[in-house]
Amino acid sequence: MSRTRSAQTDPRAILRDGLPDRYLTPDDLSALLSVPVETLYQWRKKRTGPPGFRVGKHIRYDPRAVHAWISEQSAAA
Numbered sequence: 001m002s003r004t005r006s007a008q009t010d011p012r013a014i015l016r017d018g019l020p021d022r023y024l025t026p027d028d029l030s031a032l033l034s035v036p037v038e039t040l041y042q043w044r045k046k047r048t049g050p051p052g053f054r055v056g057k058h059i060r061y062d063p064r065a066v067h068a069w070i071s072e073q074s075a076a077a
Helices: 003-009 026-033 037-046 063-076
Strands: 052-055 058-061
Touching: 026 037, 026 058, 058 063
Parallel strands: none
Antiparallel strands: 052 058
């Protein structure tokens, strides 16, 4: 199967409301918001950024929570 074909059938490649239909990693969120990963860690420490949660030793972000946080930031501006 070609790479293009497998990317089309990969459920992680499906987008909903402009966000992936899977939990986001800090690298994903960094790319999405165009901010350094370190900024995300500082926001998490200060509890000012999008809410994240731990899966073992890894941080993940729910795309719906990220979308809600972005909407809040837009409304506050």
